[in-house]
Amino acid sequence: MARPTTGALSLLFRFALEGLAGQRGRSLLTMLGMAIGTASVVAVVSIGLLGRAYVVGLIEGVGANLVFAYGTGDGINPEEVSFEDVEIMRARVPGVVEIAPVLSGSDAVSIDGEPEALSVLGVTPSYPRVRNLVLVHGRFFSDREESASEKVCLLSRELSERLYGRRAPPSDASLRIFGVRFQVIGVFREAVESAAAVQKSEAAGLTAIVPFSAFRNLYPVRFVDVVYFQADSQEAVPGVVESVEEILRTRHRALSSFKVESLESYLVLAQRISDAVTLGLIAIAAVSLLVGGIGIMNIMLVTVTERTRDIGIRLALGAGRSDILLQFLLEAGMLSLAGGVIGVVIGAGLPWYLGVLYGVEVPVSAVSAAVAFSVSVAVGLFFGLYPARKAAAMNIVDALGYE
């Protein structure tokens, strides 16, 4: 006597709903447990993504798609990047938007009558773009000033504040560098100042930058301190690194020590660390999901025991064991489903709302919401299975006699 299964699910669905409605308060609390678990998973992923975006922002603030090459000055054959190297790189390295060789020297500056060490950089007009420098006051020098070797300079913000306080330097301000008077035309800072912690920055501290040509005229320098390249895309970065290395290898003696680096390795490292931290947080949040699941099991066990007679009657009237199993599985499933929906709404909505409130772009991962939701439903079904099986396996006569 095979029985048709049409409408079976909708019928059991109705019975399950009736069951849940019969104990509204308890159902709501159980749902809440599930919702908190789901919400914390979703929120934790958002926090992780936010942290990741912050760290990546710090690193990329040093300069987007940046590659830099420098001689380390040690090894068996210490060598440095020469001016010819730079010209050949400028001509041959593909996929480069800007190239910015930097000369480095030092001088002294008198602050409040005391001499202090001053770091002087000779840079091309492309330098502020490549290195993400931000103007605090004034302007950068132009291509014309560069080719004319004009005696103009910009001060780091730190230097400017030591010399002139928080105000802009006076229009007739000048600085004596390499024995020559340079007109101060601006003040700069780095876009992301804490980025200096990631990579020791030559632009931090008491620094003045002057046109590359002027530096070279005044200071007996034979080597370039460092050359920056800005690749035209992130994908082009490895190619730039490779061809710069190739040029240095062919133009210098073996075993000379150059370093060609990109921020790639720092980025990868930072992303790995933040991913690991996020994963750890997810594991902790997942525990609350587990606790929610155990809550469902607990409640369903109580429910099944309480409804023993109800189950016995249904079985006696001809309900199949599978009908009973499914009814209670549906009850557990609906609890976790509703909990999952509420959890996703809270877990995704709260960070989003806070983001709007504080004007921060908070990333909400749709994938994490979907995963947290499915996991919570799966957890509910998994923990609902045992009570449902217990309900379905009841001895009818004993169940009918249960008070």
Place this chain on the structure above:
Amino acid sequence: MLAPRSEVAPSAATTIRLEGVQKTYRRNGVPVAALRGLDLEVGSGEFVAIMGRSGSGKSTLLHILGLIDAEYEGRYELDGQLVSGQVADALAPLRNRMIGFVFQTFHLLPQLSILDNAALPALYARDRDALRCRADARRRLEEMGLGDRLEHRPNQLSIGQRQRAAIARALVNDPRLLLADEPTGALDSRTAQEILGLLAELHARGATIVMVTHDPEVAAAAGRVVLIRDGQAHDRRA
């Protein structure tokens, strides 16, 4: 009262054959024998009253007949089909479609209206849509004189009304075998007579009825009386 219904064919063959049925309950590990090698045959279309002292095993027997209790020894053939020793769940459709059961203590679901209660066996049968199930349940309840109490919960009804609701539920799937455990136990004699009239009508249309009762007057309505004593069945022609 009962309109003639074509679903119950007069020729429907329901035969009960029990052979050497033993049922032993265990109470705290102590065995309590309720049925000891009971033999019973009920022919198709018979109306049988089961009598016996309290505790003699009448309800136990009815549970076995109704496929509610599958844990016993012995042989049970229903309609020529061996049902003893079967996995309990395999019997669920049979229990649902073929047998109507009126429990001694009614066993109505307290959270449902009597209409929903009466519709339950029909819903689990899954051969009609929910609307049809409710319509059938309503008709059965109306036949029992509960037409104006459809949305009441069992605890809002008198004991007699509950008993009638339980009978309506047992009849909703047009069972060929009706098992009733003291169906008039809670009724005054006039209502009891009405119920007996209903059972007689059902019987007249071909249903097989096995009814437990303490009341010889009620038993007289049946064509045959079986006495349970010492865990065995003794026929006592009325």
